[in-house]
Each structure stands twice: as structure tokens, then as C-alpha cells.
Amino acid sequence: MKIRNPRTFQVKSFGCQMNVYDGERMTELLEAEGLAAAADGEEADLVVLNTCHIREKAAEKVYSEIGRIVGRDAPPMIAVAGCVAQAEGAEISRRAPGVDIVVGPQAYHNLPALIRRAKAGERAVDTDMPAASKFGALPARRRLAPSAFLTVQEGCDKFCTYCVVPYTRGAEVSRPWAAIVDEAKALADAGAREITLLGQNVNAWSGEDENGRTQGLGGLIRALDALPGLARIRYTTSHPNDMAEDLIRAHAEVPKLMPYLHLPVQSGSDRILKAMNRSHTTDSYLRIIERVRAVRTDIAVSGDFIVGFPGETEADFEATLRIVEAVNYAQAFSFKYSPRPGTPAADMAEQVGAEIMDERLQRLQALLREKQLAFNQASVGRRTEVLLERAGRKPGQLVGKSPWLQSVHLETSTAIGEIVDVEILSAGPNSLAGAPLMRTAA
Numbered sequence: 062m063k064i065r066n067p068r069t070f071q072v073k074s075f076g077c078q079m080n081v082y083d084g085e086r087m088t089e090l091l092e093a094e095g096l097a098a099a100a101d102g103e104e105a106d107l108v109v110l111n112t113c114h115i116r117e118k119a120a121e122k123v124y125s126e127i128g129r130i131v132g133r134d135a136p137p138m139i140a141v142a143g144c145v146a147q148a149e150g151a152e153i154s155r156r157a158p159g160v161d162i163v164v165g166p167q168a169y170h171n172l173p174a175l176i177r178r179a180k181a182g183e184r185a186v187d188t189d190m191p192a193a194s195k196f197g198a199l200p201a202r203r204r205l206a207p208s209a210f211l212t213v214q215e216g217c218d219k220f221c222t223y224c225v226v227p228y229t230r231g232a233e234v235s236r237p238w239a240a241i242v243d244e245a246k247a248l249a250d251a252g253a254r255e256i257t258l259l260g261q262n263v264n265a266w267s268g269e270d271e272n273g274r275t276q277g278l279g280g281l282i283r284a285l286d287a288l289p290g291l292a293r294i295r296y297t298t299s300h301p302n303d304m305a306e307d308l309i310r311a312h313a314e315v316p317k318l319m320p321y322l323h324l325p326v327q328s329g330s331d332r333i334l335k336a337m338n339r340s341h342t343t344d345s346y347l348r349i350i351e352r353v354r355a356v357r358t359d360i361a362v363s364g365d366f367i368v369g370f371p372g373e374t375e376a377d378f379e380a381t382l383r384i385v386e387a388v389n390y391a392q393a394f395s396f397k398y399s400p401r402p403g404t405p406a407a408d409m410a411e412q413v414g415a416e417i418m419d420e421r422l423q424r425l426q427a428l429l430r431e432k433q434l435a436f437n438q439a440s441v442g443r444r445t446e447v448l449l450e451r452a453g454r455k456p457g458q459l460v461g462k463s464p465w466l467q468s469v470h471l472e473t474s475t476a477i478g479e480i481v482d483v484e485i486l487s488a489g490p491n492s493l494a495g496a497p498l499m500r501t502a503a
């Protein structure tokens with residue numbers, strides 16, 4: 062018998078950091094409504110699938126997951142949230158009749174009302190993008206982990222020709238200064254030591270401070286630097302065209318701002334960048350990296366890459382390998398181009414064949430792995446601060462992050478949430494191993 066009156070719930074997030082943030086806020090909302098998070102391994106009465114639409118594979122996962130869940134002896138109430146919900150709306154419940162609720166990323170504050178409708182046996186769909194933001198209707202933040210996400214900006218007006226984000230998340234909107242500062246305070250009071258400011262174009266954030274002065278992301282970061290308890294600030298994802306001078310300067314001047322910049326370039330070929338409507342060139346991108354490195358020499362640069370964009374030739378792809386060499390990325394994410402319904406690139410002639418894409422992705426990833434390993438190996442023998450975030454696999458082992466976002470494994474009796482001095486002993490492509498140092502009294 063299908064469950065109609067849920068008491069426990071599970072939120073499963075499939076996507077980017079903002080998708081994870083939305084999942085945390087839905088968790089807080091459902092708990093405020095009196096539902097309890099299902100224990101690990103327990104089948105929940107309400108399953109919220111917090112979906113991602115960025116690439117085809119991510120979207121397909123949703124339907125296979127729904128198939129698994131409706132096959133249970135007592136199928137739960139199912140809510141599809143996230144960007145697939147926004148893109149496909151009521152179509153989802155037609156394709157997957159077991160789905161009770163469809164709720165978009167700008168409407169999830171309405172989940173309690175949607176659950177009430179689903180309890181009454183109604184199919185509830187809400188993919189509105191209301192003018193009043195969802196944030197005002199959500200319960201206050203509470204402690205989740207030493208490192209917390211905070212959405213400051215949503216949506217995108219850039220319309221890169223491959224990307225669904227402008228359609229699923231809507232136009233660029235900045236949350237107000239005071240709402241962000243209040244949420245950051247609540248997170249710091251609840252024990253967060255690190256906050257990562259999130260936005261699809263986070264560095265396009267703008268607003269007015271409490272004195273009515275126009276500020277950009279750099280100004281916001283400077284204000285958060287003053288919050289006691291908070292030790293680290295990060296931000297992601299940035300667009301090259303919004304890399305303002307004040308934000309670059311913040312990397313030199315704000316002690317809590319970590320030396321890490323995620324600045325996707327997508328391709329190293331100007332011809333492809335133009336077809337992608339990226340509105341920057343390889344040269345303008347490299348000049349930004351140069352300016353950032355001039356004020357913060359040790360900054361770790363990371364990026365996103367797409368291989369096999371329509372019309373990409375071997376020469377274009379080799380230009381991508383060259384920009385990887387030129388930047389020396391510390392970390393990177395690389396993807397095969399995935400045609401997305403409704404985007405201009407999906408209709409372009411000259412789609413690249415699957416085999417060529419596979420081969421290019423392998424070559425790119427081999428080079429990126431080499432760069433990442435070299436970056437990590439350069440840390441060996443150094444002393445660095447590590448924010449302890451979670452238990453490791455071995456007893457007594459904890460895992461934390463260096464300022465450069467490297468995972469560091471170490472044995473320590475210090476509690477999770479503390480920052481410890483560590484000597485880095487060895488490095489692999491994905492993580493470092495270290496040993497805690499005794500702090501000597503001054």
C-alpha cells in the first residue's frame with residue numbers, strides 16, 4: 062500500500078553545490094513541519110529527489126531512481142525537486158505516475174502545502190518563479206557541518222549556448238546584503254567555521270550595504286570577514302567577465318578569504334568560446350589569472366571544461382590542452398558535451414561523435430590529473446592549517462581541508478570543527494596525508 066501520511070523523509074541531492082544547499086534547506090523545512098529524517102538504511106515515507114538537469118546522464122538518473130522507489134512493497138510519497146522538476150514540470154508525473162509532487166528550485170518553500178495536497182490524493186505541481194524570494198519563507202539555519210554553503214546569487218543571464226541554467230534557475234538575482242549577513246551570522250553562531258558563498262555567477266553578486274552603498278562580492282566578503290567564529294570564506298562559481306578589481310584585491314587583503322579560485326574557461330579555443338557565447342577569449346581569461354596571481358601568488362586555480370562542443374576540431378581541442386598547460390590548474394572538472402533540449406547548441410550542425418569525445422576526455426583528464434598531482438606534491442613537507450570536517454575510514458583518522466581545498470587525512474584526537482596545524486607527509490592525485498604539529502607557546 063502506498064504511503065499517504067508521511068512521518069519520515071529522505072532528501073537525495075544529485076547535483077551541484079547549490080542543489081546540495083537547497084537539499085539542506087528542504088531538510089530544515091521538513092523538520093520544522095514535524096517530519097523526522099529517516100535513519101541511514103531505513104526506507105523513508107517521503108522521498109525528495111533533488112534533481113540536476115545540467116547533463117543528460119544526470120537527468121536520466123531521476124527516472125531510474127523513481128522506478129526503483131515505486132517498486133517498494135510500500136511505495137513512499139515521492140517529490141521530484143530541483144532543475145529537472147523545473148524543466149519538465151507536470152510532464153514528470155505523466156512519464157512516472159508514482160510521482161506525487163513536482164517542485165522547482167524557486168518554489169520549494171511551498172513543500173508543506175504541496176505535501177498536504179498530495180495527502181489528499183491530488184497531484185501537486187509548483188514550478189513558479191515568484192518575485193518574492195523563497196528565502197524569507199524558510200526556517201532559520203542550524204548546524205549541519207563545520208563547512209556550510211550559503212546561496213547569495215541565483216540564476217544566469219549569460220546564456221552560454223550549451224547551458225540549461227538560464228532556463229531552469231531563471232534570471233540573475235542577488236539576495237539582499239542584510240539577508241546574507243544574517244544567514245552567515247546564524248551559521249557561524251551554530252558552529253560553522255567555513256562558509257562557501259554560492260551562485261551560478263557568484264561574482265556577479267551586487268547589492269547595497271547597510272549604509273546604502275553599492276557593493277560587489279568583494280565588499281560582501283569583507284563584511285563577512287568581521288564575523289567572529291567564522292574562520293574561512295570561499296565562493297563559487299565565478300564567470301571570467303565578472304572578476305571585478307575589488308574581488309581580486311580581496312584575495313590580497315581579506316585574511317579569511319581562502320586562496321582558491323574556481324574560474325571555468327570551458328575551452329581553450331577562441332573559435333569554440335565564441336560559438337559557446339562565452340564572451341571572453343583565452344587571452345582575456347589568462348590576463349585575469351595573471352592579475353589574481355599577482356596579488357595572491359599561492360592561489361589554487363580550478364576550472365570546468367567541456368570537450369566535444371559542436372564543431373570542435375582536433376586543433377581546437379589541442380588549444381584546450383595548451384590552456385591547461387598555461388594555467389597549471391590545481392583542480393578541474395571536465396565533461397563531455399551533452400546536448401540539452403531547448404539550448405541553441407543542441408541544434409548546431411557538426412555534433413562531435415561519441416568516440417572522439419571519449420578519446421578527448423581521456424586525454425584531457427590525464428593531463429588534468431598530472432597537474433593536480435603536481436600541485437599536491439608541491440605541498441609535501443609544508444606546514445598548513447587544516448579544518449577538520451569528518452571522520453576518516455580508519456579508526457582515529459579525520460579528514461579535513463587545506464586552505465587550497467585539498468583533502469587532508471591525519472590521525473588526531475582534536476575534535477571535528479577545529480583548525481589544526483599539520484605537516485604534509487605525502488600526496489596523491491586526490492588527497493594529502495599529514496601529521497598534526499604541536500602548537501608551541503609564543
Ligand code: 5AD
Nearest residue numbers: 223224325365366367396397398399
Ligand atoms: N554539456 C556538458 N557540460 C556542461 N556544463 C554545463 N552545461 C553542459 C552541457 N550541456 C558544464 C560546464 C559548467 C559545469 C557546471 O557543467 O563546464 O561549468
Ligand code: SF4
Nearest residue numbers: 217219220221224226
Ligand atoms: Fe551556464 Fe554559462 Fe551561465 Fe555558467 S555562465 S550557468 S555555463 S549559461
